[in-house]
Amino acid sequence: MSVAEADVRSLESAPARSRADTRRRLLEAAVALFAEKGLHGVTSAQIARRAGVATGTFYLHFADKEALFHEIAFAALAELRERQDRASVGQKLGSREYVRARTEELIAFAAKKRELIVMVFGRAESAGLADEVREAVVPGIQRWLERRKAEGRAPADLHPAVAAQAHAAVLTRVIAWWAADPSRATAEQVVATLLRMNPSLLPAG
Amino acid sequence: MSVAEADVRSLESAPARSRADTRRRLLEAAVALFAEKGLHGVTSAQIARRAGVATGTFYLHFADKEALFHEIAFAALAELRERQDRASVGQKLGSREYVRARTEELIAFAAKKRELIVMVFGRAESAGLADEVREAVVPGIQRWLERRKAEGRAPADLHPAVAAQAHAAVLTRVIAWWAADPSRATAEQVVATLLRMNPSLLPAG
Amino acid sequence: MSVAEADVRSLESAPARSRADTRRRLLEAAVALFAEKGLHGVTSAQIARRAGVATGTFYLHFADKEALFHEIAFAALAELRERQDRASVGQKLGSREYVRARTEELIAFAAKKRELIVMVFGRAESAGLADEVREAVVPGIQRWLERRKAEGRAPADLHPAVAAQAHAAVLTRVIAWWAADPSRATAEQVVATLLRMNPSLLPAG
Amino acid sequence: MSVAEADVRSLESAPARSRADTRRRLLEAAVALFAEKGLHGVTSAQIARRAGVATGTFYLHFADKEALFHEIAFAALAELRERQDRASVGQKLGSREYVRARTEELIAFAAKKRELIVMVFGRAESAGLADEVREAVVPGIQRWLERRKAEGRAPADLHPAVAAQAHAAVLTRVIAWWAADPSRATAEQVVATLLRMNPSLLPAG
DNA sequence: AATGAATGAGGGTTCATTCAT
DNA sequence: TATGAATGAACCCTCATTCAT
DSSP, X not given: OOHHHHHHHHHHOHHHHXXXXXXXXXXXXXXXXXXXXXXXXXXXXXXXXXXXXXXXXHHHHOSSHHHHHHHHHHHHHHHHHHHHHHHHTTSOTTSHHHHHHHHHHHHHHHHHTHHHHIIIIITTSOTTHHHHHHHHHHHHHHHHHHHHHHTTOSOTTOOHHHHHHHHHHHHHXXXXXXXXXXXXSOHHHHHHHHHHHOGGGSOOO | XXXXXXXXXXXXXXXXXXXXXXXXXXXXXXXXXHHHHOGGGOOHHHHHHHHTSOGGGHHHHOSSHHHHHHXXXXXXXXXXXXXXXXXXXXXXXXXXXXXXXXXXXXXXHHHHTHHHHIIIXXXXXXXXXXXXXXXXXXXXXXXXXXXXXXXXXXXXXXOHHHHHHHHHHHHHHHHHHHHHOGGGSOHHHHHHHHHHHOXXXXXXX | OOHHHHHHHHHHOHHHHHXXXXXXXXXXXXXXXXXXXXGGGOOHHHXXXXXXXXXXXXXXXXXXXXXXXXHHHHHHHHHHHHHHHXXXXXSOTTSHHHHHHHHXXXXXXHHHTHHHHIIIIITTSOTTHHHHHHHHHHHHHHHHHHHHHHTTOSOTTXXXXXXXXXXXXXXXXXXXXXXXXXXXXXXXXXXXXXXXXXXXXXXXX | OOHXXXXXXXXXXXXXXXXXXXXXXXXXXXXXXXXXXXXXXXXXXXXXXXXXXOGGGHHHHOSSHHHHHHHHHHHHHHHHHXXXXXXHTTSOTTSXXXXXXXXXXXXXXXXXXXXXXXXXXXXXXXXXXXXXXXXXXXXXXXXXXXXXXXXXXXXXXXXXXXXXXXXXHHHHHHHHHHHHXXXXXXXHXXXXXXXXXXXXXXXXX
């Protein structure tokens, strides 16, 4: 083993690697179980068992069930946003192409991470978590709508705050419904419908 | 109590009236507590205490907490539909006036029964229940959209099932948000925005 | 059953009587177990089992283990003081007879309630509870010593606060030691020694 | 680390020194934490962390938390006795000067090692330990009192075993109380009061 | 029909201790 | 010798539900 290799090793060290492993296993077990039974239908002991570790190990990695839930959801949200940013890079902000690219990425993400979506927005429209996630999304939508309206590119009688709530609900609900069973509609049909119902794309009037 | 009074009571079937009374008190107590603390934040004992009855009495009227919750929500839904029917009677089915009348009634209902709305749709933990209510609403919307599309009065690329999910989400979310604090927007602003986002009123594409 | 009897019954009602019973059983079980194993050596489940009730019943009667401990100790302290008051009534305050009567009553109490004493001051010199009890006793002793000193009836170089701590320690320790095995000394020997070591009876110096 | 440095280390037997070091660090960390939070308020992991070692290391040096506690207390007791012996050397055994010298040394020790005193005698949860320490002290006191009585230099009605318990309690309680906040009395006031209350110095009677 | 004390399974959480590295 | 992640038994406490009165 070279000195360089030894250094790398010591940075994460054997136990550290094991720790990260355990953490990942717990996260995966949690996503699967939460998607299936919801936050209140799952115990920390069940998550631990499914991850193949002891009950107490759960608390070595997460303060409690809520914290785990939270972490999963916001990590997913961050990943989604990053993907959407990459997908829409180069498009003119607010253009139909920009919105379409981001919507398509949303649906692609929902298809790829079905369990995650079902967990956060599906059965767990529970948990106050969905609320929190929605509240993390709403302000951006609302600001966007306000700008559109100011530019006269959205209907004058559209109330930005109301429309932002409505749109956030549309997005979270539709992806949850679709992720639960993607055979219900093709991705393209979902995208097309979402674009139709996007308040920022409504004909000004 | 005089003999006469006792007789009057027995004519009205005292126990029966008392039973209905107790039941109503339990329902009212439950709505208030659920709106405030959510399904999981309230115990059956708390509901009983607030209703002024003993713990065990709860189970003489409801199978369990879920059943009570269920009953409240579907009674509310039934009442709303009846009100909407009354409000839109005489309007041509599917006309803009028809939709507007029903939407206005929805908002009026939300204003009048804020606690109820917050309980069912606000506190997200209501979990399965909000889902259930939504699923009770969705098929009607979906059939409606299918008819509109068949008549060429809705965009061709609107997928009825997707749009129905979306619209149900819009309605439940917006009234929950608004009922939590009606000063956020005027009733008319909410109505206008809901009409704009109603998929059955979108300009045919 | 006469009307009078019925009224009495309704005041405590059958379940109420049962409740008081359960509470007493729990208190008795707790005293015995705490005396044997100390606060930290006993679980609420053990107390409940020994009282012949279910685990959860414990929490119908006491907020938690600490609260129960607290209640036992302070009820005992209150009872002791009342007995001492009764025993010394008519004696001149601060006279040797007054002090002797109260000391004798203390020892009689320790003999009668051995488990209680062992629980609070013996093995459980644990718990912070003994501290609390001592702090409930110390101020009275201290004020007393200050008065004696002011009257020139106690040694001039006796520091009241120090002596009060010392005396409280003497009392609590000696009765705990003696209650654990009363064959170690006769009650009269204990009383005589306590009187000798009572700072308020030391020859003024 | 340079080769030279490594060599120096190995000359001093680096691991050996390190072991003693680790042990000392653990002891110091334990005293500080126990004084602050008590036996039950501190975990072995916390002690290890404060000592700057890994959790498992704790068990390479001590069988368990109790053993550590034990060792600290008895090492302190041994040190105190040695100091008292040095302080009273040359004084006539049992003379007032002898007792005064030893008492002064006790107070000086309490002032110097406040954390230690608070840990062992202050936090009452120290439970079994304070008892044990007291029992280690009592026989000496008791033998002493027996001799004094036999020589007619102590009150005839003083029961040696009772008085020994009482005196041990006085000493441990007073130094704990004073160590917790030495501004409560001057060292000389504490010494004077302890001398007044020392059963071996009571006027024979 | 109402009462409310009792039940007891089960959840979340802690932590002394072990052991592979 | 030291590490520190993992263990898992045990604890405290809650609360939906029952049942004797």
